[in-house]
Amino acid sequence: MHAPQRHTVAIGGLASLVALGTMAAAIAVPAAPQQDAGPERSAQLAGQIDPAKPRNVILIIGDGMDDSVITAARNYEYGAGGRFPALDALPFTGAMTTYGLQAGAGPDYPIAYVSDSAPTASAWSTGRKTIDGRISQGPSAASTTPGVDYETVLEKHHAAGKRVGNISTAEITDATPAAAGAHISQRGCQGPADAARSCAGEAKPAGRGSIAEQLVDNRIDVLMGGGRSRFQQATTAGPTALAYAQSRHGYRLVSDAAELDAVTSLSDGPVLGLFANGNLTPRYRPLVATAAGAGGPDTTCTPADRGTQPDLSTMMEKSIALLDNPDGFFLQAESAMIDKQEHASDICGAIGDLAELDETVAVALDYQRTHPDTLVVVTGDHAHSTQIVAGNPDDGVQRATVRTADGDPMTVAYSTNAVGSDHTGAQIRVAASGPQAANVTGVIDQTDLFHTLLGRAPSTLPGSGTPGPGTPGPGAPAPARPSASVLAGASALSTKALARRGLRVVVAAAGATTVRVRLVQRGRTLASRATRAAGGTLTLRTRKATRGPVRVVVTAIGRGGVATASDTVRVSRR
Structure with a gap:
């Protein structure tokens, strides 16, 4: 540290x-004097507005990442006056609402002001609200009653001929990555055996199958994270989900950072990286809050032994290298252990995964x-x-x-549970850079983000071709x-x-x-x-x-x- x-x-x-x-x-050296305000930034920001439809889209998710945990992680890593070099440098920033729905008779479903990761991830993936536990599928009268499947952003980009990727530090079958490329009524139906127990009507051969089976059936080009144990479950046809992925769709299994480094193209088939039986190991060892107070004024976070697991920024670098092509790509990346460690009231675990998210954003930029x-x-x-x-x-x-x-x-304090902690219903940060990034400014809803990720019809900027004040004109030195x-x-x-x-x-x-x-x-x-x-x-x-x-x-x-x-x-x- x-x-x-x-x-x-x-x-x-x-x-x-x-x-x-x-x-x-x-x-x-003595402490630096107070910095001046710097130049007025309107022209600089105006120069970064690009209404063109993007060719490539990279979506980076910090699970459970709100302004409070961003601030805590920033204070720890860089100090109160510091800034995350990538996350805090994105030019366009807004706020995003995250509410969902409750099960009911419909069509007007009650509001759920606090939602879990399944409906929130489904909201930006499909542009529609749904209920807790539901993966890219509409609401219904009960959690056990399947809804209507909604096509996702990843599926739409794939159908348009783009390469697609989905990576996470959680099990790749967990709610957030699942919402990009699967449709099921209950988020817990991650492997074939899980689905047979809890989502029997949706299991194969009658239904689409478990989340693991659906992700590979969608032939996602790059699919990486934890969750090996889900793919080791037997399918209804007999072989494991991993064997099914390899034999039916030609997936190449990579199990550690060295094997991932050796993959240089997709010419030999899609890539399935399974680096742990469950979730990947957070960067820092746990510091779990207690009623008496854990840690102290001299406590720092200790690096964890992550063995041969790649970190998220390494997965991002490799994913971009594999997906890059003239037709474009869509890539979703999740820094999942922010949320997992917040549930455990583990401040060091959450800080580490947020710092890792910033490094991943830097790779994308x-x-x-x-x-x-x-x-x-x-x-x-x-x-x-x-x-x-x-x-x-x-x-x-x-x-x-x-x-x-x-x-x-x-x-830091946690106050939603006597032991551990839970979600809240506050709005969260959304930030962006690149074509159509300005659409995230103001207050938007997660369902609105769907349209930006898909690419909106380009607009015409007012006064196009006329440089604004402070903008270099023709012939100005670069x-x-x-x-x-x-x-x-x-x-x-x-x-x-x-x-x-x-x-x-x-x-x-x-x-x-x-x-x-x-x-x-x-x-x-x-x-x-x-x-x-x-x-x-x-x-x-x-x-x-x-x-x-x-x-x-x-x-x-x-x-x-x-x-x-x-x-x-x-x-x-x-």
């Missing part, structure tokens, strides 16, 4: 790196910079009960305290391309040292608005941090490295493009 950072040292260029000499000397016809949308499915509180003994049913990047204690350099503080170190002390790094950048530093080994991101636009010093720690070379990669992003630089460190065994 990174050490608290109250100040960042800015380095002006490569010459400054050389002048540093060794990394041992500590550099202290990196692709978008060279493929500007790509729409990137980031949102949640519903709100949750994580609240930042003053830390008094009577603040919340359960409390936990951690030390943030400011070096100060932050207390913004300068950013520059970047990086120097690792050691040429070699052990896996133990990299996990405990970390690797100190000095970064220099110019002409950038966002600068991110990653440790990369065999194509897999082991650790990632952001620094200021001019660069700075930081420490990267990871327990995921193995023996061999590890690259320190800096990516500087600015109005003039993207610049990268790298340095290499050799890692030995303990």
